[in-house]
Amino acid sequence: MAASGGAPAAPKPAQNIELELKGVLSSDLDFKGEFAFGKPFPDAPNPCLDLEDIGLVGLPLSPAMARSVIGKCRQAPFGKGERTIVDTEVRDTWEMDATKIKFSNAAWGPFMDRVVREVCQTLGVNFAASKPRAELYKLLVYETGSHFLPHVDTEKANGMFASIVVVLPSLFTGGDAHTSHSGTKNLLNSSNNSMTTTTVLAWYTDVTHEIKPITSGYRFALTYNLVHTTTAIRPALSSADGAMTKLRAIFNSWNENKNAPEKIFYLLGHHYSQVNLSASALKSSDAHIMAILDTLAKEIGFGLGLANLELRQSGSADDDGGYGRYGRYGRYGGYSDEEIDDNDVGFMEIEETTTTFENFVDPDGNAINYDEDLEIDGSLQRELERRGDYEQDYEGYMGNGAGSLERFYRSSVLVIWPRWSHVGGGGGDRRAVGALERLETLNSDSPTPEELVDFKYVCSVVKDLADEDQSTAVERLFAAAILWHDAVLWTEAVAQCCAPDMSLDAVTEDDMHDARATFGFSVMSYSLRPVILGHKSNERLQFVQNLKALQEDERDNDGLAIGSFIREMLKEVLDNMRPYSSLAELQSFSKEMLAEGGASMLLDRLLPQLSKLTTSFNVGVFEKFIDWLHGEWDLTTTTVADDEVASRNTVMTSLLGILLPMKTLFATKIIEAPNPGYGYGYYGSKSTVVQGDSAPALALITKCLDYGNPQLAVSLVESINAGATKRAADSAKPNPGPANTALVGVRPVDPLQKEWQDAQASVAIVPGIVFTLVPAVKDLFQNRAPEINLDTQLMQMAQTAVDIKLNAAKAGGVVKREELAKLLDVTKALSNSDALLTSIISTLKSLPWNEASWIACMEEFQTRRQSKEATFGPPVLEMIMVYAQKVALPAVPTHNYYGGGANINVAVSITALHLSSRMGGLAAVSLVINRIMRPATTTEAYVTQCLVPLIPELKILANSNNVSLATSPFSLAFRLIVAAWMDKVLGQKPNLNRVKEFSDKIKRVTCKCTYCTQVLRFLQSSDQQSTHISRVGAPNVKHVTREFGGRFGNDVKLEVIRSSPQGLSVNKASELARAAKWGGLLTQGRGLLASIGSDAVLKSIWGDSYPAALHELLTKDQRNAVITQGAPAQAGPSQPRMPNNTQLAGTAVPAIPAKRKSMEGVGAASKKQKVTKKSTDVIEISD
Template sequence: METSVNRGSAPPKDILENAPIDNAAAEEAIIDASSTDIRGGMEKVLDGDFLECYKGSFAFCRTYRDAPNPGLSFSFNDIGTVGLPLSTREANAILSAIPGSPFTRVEQSDLDAKAANGWELDGVHAKFVYPEWKTYIKRIVDDVCAALGIDITLTKPRHKLRKVILCDPGSILLPRVQSESATTSTAFATITVLLPSFFTGLVAKLSHGHTSQAYDLSEKTLYTTVLAQYADVPCSTTPITSGYTLALSYDVVHTTATPRPSLPTDLNAVEALRHVLISWKQADRTMAPDKIVYLLDGYYRKNPRASVLEGVDARRVKALRMLAMQCGFRLGLAHLEIERCGTADDHGPRHQCLEYNESDTEEEDDGTVDDFAGGPDEILATVTNLVNLDGTLLLEKLAFDLDNDHSIPTDIGEAVAERDYCTREYEGYQRDRYGGGRAGFLQLGYHRTVLVIWPQFISLEMTFDDDIDSAFTTLRKADSARPTETEHALVKTLVKVAADGRRRTHDIARNLSTVAYRWFDLSLWIRVVDLCGPSHAAFVLCDGLVSAIQAFKFGAVRTTFENMLRSAQSNAHRFGFLDTLADAEDGICNGDVLPWLTGQRAWALENLAAPSEEDPSVLLSIAYKHGGPACLRDIFLHQLKENSSPDFLLSFALCIWTEKVQKSGLEDDDSVTAALVAALLRAAVSKADFDVPVEVTPPTGSDAVPSLKPSPAMVIRYFDACLQTGNEALVDDIVDRLTDTSRATPSSTGSQQTRIRVQCVLLPLLPVLGARLQTRPSGAPPIPGVDKLFEATFQLFTESPPFGLSKSDVDNIVETCVLYGGSGFLAYTVWPALMTLPPYREPTMLAFLQALQDDLHRIPLSDAAPTPGMLATEVLKLIITEAGFNRYPTSHYDSKTGRTGPSQDNRSKAIALLRLCVKHGQTGLCSAVLARMFDRSFVDSDYIQKVLVPFIPELRQFLVSNNISPCDEPFDMVFTSIVKLWATHDLGPKPANPPDSILANLQRNACRCRHCLDVFDFLLRGEGKTRTFEQLGLPKCNHLATQLASYAPGAATWSVTRGFHQGLEVKKADVLYQPLRWMTAQAQGQAILRSVSMDQNELQRILGDSYQELMNTLDGQPDTAQRTTHLVPTAATASGFATGAGLRFSSDTAVPLVANPAPAPTSASQLPGLATRESRKRKASQLETGDVIDLTTMSP
């Protein structure tokens, strides 16, 4: 049996253009237990439980051009109805109304940490003016349920607006499917409606198992676009690049007692299919099928494509399409025609049939014969009109053999016969001349649609490697002087496959050139040269050059040889081409060939191709064949300077130097070689781009993705090359290039480029360079430019735009001082650069302080320079000075969360700084921290009650944790000062007791109604000065007013409040209120003293001379003691810190450092310490002598 095969019809498009390939997903790991029965495994999965996993899609996206305007407005402001499409003006109007509104930023944990947060508003605050919107949303819910495969008659879904989302540039739209409502037992899907807006960006990617789907939401921004997915389907989006978008997020809720709709959780069938596809892709080509033809249930006669498939065919192809794209396979639809031929089951007319039975139906006598006697004799299959899933024609006729090709089902020829045939040809019952007869020949045709599956690397026209190899074998066995018709067809097919450029082009070219020599076919050989491409022909056909001369004579191929030579892009290929001809046997390349070779070799030497990374050794070998160092100097050097990359020049210089060291010969040659190396290195340095980005791999375990950044690795290569070859003077050229900021790249300004170079190249370079310098022999001369590099780096550091130093940056800086500069470089170069770098960043200084502490004993001490310990003290002082202490209460607007809240707590900041002082052995600076807490501008009643008083137990716990006595200075005075401030501002002198007459009147009230009891209890014992008794009604208010007028004259005032149900506001008189307030404050004072210490003896030691004074105050006794105690730290005990004096380093005078240095005057000529830090707008909390508070003299 033969099947018609047509390989002559060419596809109109590249056959691999069937569908896009996700290259990242197509890289699978090698499967250990791969499937061996590819066809059987695929049939088992596709015809088994696989369809149950895909009754519907897991996601839905559609643009509605007829969507109505919702007439969206908000209940909390008066901006009116939002105009659509959403413009920048409308978006700004909404944003301007956000402060104080229910709009909030999306929580950071819900978003990609690298993207900004969008704004959210609870759905209850949204209103829709136009009634058409309600009908439209119901229509959307129906469409979504249909796409997700949900039976709305069982589910009876209901929609609920959960959020209104506003996204600005840089933010992402993230349907938060794992919200509090989506994780309940009723919400099963999320619908996000993108209202018409002007924006770009925003691609949504949803995934389920190993399948994923991406939607570009910015394609039709002027229409309403709906994105929906099951509640447990993850969704992520790219940020908006420009404009704004407004979206409505709905929950779709299940309302019946039936199980909530959900995606199938058992994806074993999907995994099994994926396993089969990967096994097929990785299988041995001799064992795996070339393609699989799968019989679909339906027949799609006109314009077959994925969008017209129905039922199980649509679900099967849709799911398989996702997996095929990920695993590197192609899908196509084709027309299958099966012809069943054989002898008909026909016994002739009924009246002549000996076996005629009266019970035979009339239908058996209508002349229709559609069955075979004993089955068909032959079954033929033809597959035509192969199209991709979009309907684009790929092949007019596809080779398919029922016996040898794989199909599902295996007996596809029998399977199609289970349905009615489409065509029938029958020659009828054949009578003979003797009155007998026989059944005629019957041919039945069946037409069906099939799905064709094949790996992406397969060409369906000449499908596989074994086909190509078979063609090679056939051509190699050809021994005729002229090609046969079969051989000619094979050559034509191979030329076409090679022309497509997909695979094995060079193999085909070599084999076809061989038969061209054998057949003396010059035109075929020239076609083969063209197939190789001008840049590859000299290499691919190099072995056959002599055969070409023998077959076609040199005159016929001379021009082609020259084109091959001059088009070659590799010097190795050019000189290999020439050497092949020069090494030919005598008599073959004589005559005109030798002069031509000489001329072409001279041309090749004078016209070197741009060298590649592999060329250094090749060019060196060529040079030594043509004059050695003189050839390099006189012929190669000027060419290489012009057409070579800096990387090649560097590699070539090192290659020449290595050759010189290994084969040191004549002194003249050595001097020429040294000069060559120097010239090549100088050219490389002049052309090098030290800012070229390279891929930086994040640390193991990090969530960061690889990024492209400049790296110091290239600089280190050049530096090492200069030292290795004895060209130390060129280091100065490298430094000049590194510190030259006059040239900016097209993508950045000069200042931006300087910042990137400092952060990514120079700072990481310094410690590496310092380590290299330490390995040099003692007594070695200094390397030119090194000192300039270190100094210029920090000069550029201070001049470049501000950037946050990471911990690794700070570690690099300190390590540089360890390896190179010592304490002098640290004090006179590094510290001024860091200290004057705006804006001040506390994390940077903390990292610097920790790095100093870690390397305190590794940093070499420089003559007449401060020690690292002295500098650590200065850093800590700067941290304390710049710490963010604030008044209370104070608030700030957080742009990330969109909320207004209190600023950083002074107590937490103070404890953190105290802990830092103790950690670094600088307990003397604790007084400076405490002085920041008691800034004069902070202290008022609120600050005392809400900051200072709660600070007492926190400070006490800190002291206990660090084994510090609360009686030690300055902590004892802190406790004393807080208690005194509280006594002055909150307790005050004890007032006189209420007059007995007032108390007696209040107690004489005899009414026992509930309201009278409440009011008079408030007057006698209640807290506060005023209380409102609500919803009494006018009669009860009049009753209370009568009772108060009778029994509370002079004790209170009262008034009736307005409203539907009147109330009574009662206000105590001071003669009654002040004694009660003082008694309450007295109880608080006793609690404050207990928080200082529960031990009276220890409390007395802490409070010292103020103890009795405070006891008398709490007892209400007159204070006769003179208040002379001042808050510590004072200027003296703060070691000069409170006055602003700090360490100042001078390059010519060493300043001795003591534990508590006295204040020193500042001088503009000194290097920067704290006192000479570049002037910036100082905070109100900055320490000054005038800010030290005399707690005992403060008036209430």
């Protein structure tokens, strides 16, 4: 509708840039075209083919001629990755090169021209703009069974964008072409009326197509490459006035709205190779859209680019009949009766999805550099999955399950961005690029209207250009204004190219000289004054300094004006420093001021500004400036006046005074600490811990001392002392109550609770800082002249840090040795050293028992004991006795879930014994031995795994303490170990009469059948108490039971195993089983005694009880030697039992039990008794 003035209404500004832009591109440009073409041509001429080595070929093609043609062809290959291979499973076709083909009918050429026009019309190609040409490529012969699996055509020639297949008359069936693109399918038939009709098929090169098998006859075809022959973008612009108006409004709004998207992706209809990724290679609607946008980009000014996208999905496949799979579009499918091939297999689960953006180029095919991550949003991914070229790779069924599946969706994408965007480094404004190219070729001293428009446009957008383009623009704008001798344009260029937020580096000295020579300095000063006054960066100082070069010109009539302008601008710049971010800025200002007025000018003009402009963001730069300035003054070799020296000292003090309040004195650092290894997947991993870091504070104190300001160093120490005291006081406040974690996210955390938690975190870092800082500061001040005494501050600081650390330990924290070392080191050389040490030791001794902390304390105290016995000796002795009483020793193992006993780690006991011996001597060792020897219960496993392995360690400990093995506590320990072994391992000696009677009964068994022989072998030799014989059968069970059941009485019990067939369980008395291994046990026991020592050593340990206590383990020779020596059998202490709750020291040695006495004669043959030799037929007990 027209406006009141008759002019068309102005379009409304765009509200949703992306939505409106995509709406116009997808629906308002009215492009119509297909991706494939198929049409019969009944009026097609006979080409009169003349084939090399064959001659003319008649049509329709006869079977005989078809076989002759095949005889001169070769098997057609296909491309697979970078290779070209022949595989008839994929492609079973015969081919002949174009060089062997001639056409004898002149009408064939015009016919093909007609075909090309019709194909282009259907595919949407502008014939007039592209001037495409069909180039003959191959002759193909398909025989019965020939086929070609799904594929896309490669671009076989420069500029090729489509393939044409001309199917010549020949009788055949089958061979349909199945084409698909972006989810759309099209079936092209060429077998209907194939004997008399020529059929033409065509498709774009990136269209997937498959030639189904020929079911009969021969398919005879010519293939052509359709190639465009111009560099113009296809197709040419069609009438789209309404769309163009909408697009202009959208792009104008976008260029003005910096809150709009920085870029927009628009998915193209085709996927282009990297080689052909440019505007001139686009097809159909893609070319149409690009042609319109490129025209608008050069008119309005915005960026255009092309890129390739690939969406890759990977995961496990679901090839279970097609049921339950996620298909191409993520839909869940059901059963299907159709045969499923690999291309139809879907995902059971998509495990990973990645999107790749690559080959970013401008419309001319030039690469665009981009450092930023061009993030692909989810909507574009979903669109790519719906419309992109589709391919998948399935490794096949793996025997016990489906294999992995990879699926790829690929498409090319149009990237569009406004001129203010940083995409591509801020470049890509198509209008600016063209304008700069035209400004480069100026050759007239007056501008044309078009050149003036270019100049004005580049001025307006120079701030949005990439850095490289910005420098080019400044150069060409200045050159144009000077070429045209137009002071107004030069002033405009200066205003835009030197805008307050732009860099001044692009303006060169040559630009200034040329401008002065052309316009005079009065014009320059008029143009430059607002630039210098209004610029936001400190680059303006260098800019003004560069103007000094103008005074060296041969023209000196305006030299005074130049000098006056420079002085005026320097005063303005030096008195109004901008926020700084680099050391170079501070250096340039200080050098200018020092040259003008020395250190006093820095004090009067620069320091007040630095005090205002220095923040937490640039304090690091400020500190580097202080270091640089001190270094410059420190390296001065010339004599400096006293007043200048005094000014310099004042400047340095003032600079440090600005710096110190902005630096943190309680810094932290993050260190790695090993995890304890609890929980699956975390063993051996590391976590981070926040600790106090004294380095920054120490560096500041050192800087103050080195820069001649010890009073500031002292103030820093006092500040740290005060800060530590305050943190300790704040942390000592009572906890207002635990945070209600159940309500996190529902209501804010209690501010009092948060304040208390912050106080605890704040105080935790103090010891880490103070423990390192105190000795370091003491060393720093120790050799200073005059001497500065900081003992009071350092003592208070150390006391505070020690109290904080000890309070943390009282709260249940584990004491680590390295931390304890720092705790003790901080007391060195302090006046209150003894008091601190006493407090530390007293607190640590009073801590709740924690074995790791206790050992850490003892080890550290023991290390310092040599140099300070009086301080650390008594605590070590006291703590080791507590350790001996509380250290965790191996417990008697209980049976686990599977029936076996847990292993005992005897190394724990050994470590405890050696540690006790090293720090506490025999008294501590006695306590540990007492605990080891009196467990709540005693088992065979405890004896063999815990007690017996201690024998060599006890010998080592006795030797290291310079005592004999017969000395307590070692003598009693050996007696207890042997007694326990004899009680729990050796056991009571079997009754000889019962064993002999049992052997006699075995001899009376005469049956030699298989099962009786098995039972006899078990009864004679096995040291096991029972055995099971399976699958014996009821008759044999009765037979064995009859042979053994009543004969052995209680010595042997037979039980039927209820199975099919029946089995038999044989059990013999435990005493008889022990008799079978008695000899081996005696050998073990005698070896046990030998590990303790010789007979003389053993007698010294057991004393008078030696023959009685060790009777079963002594050989006949040892027993006879005792008798010969006249030692009374029952005199002296007998073998002790394992103690219960009595202390080791002073334990009474019990007498030999009565039942042990009754066994004295067992196993020793009387003088009248005949000794029976060992036989395999009987059980015998050896002495």
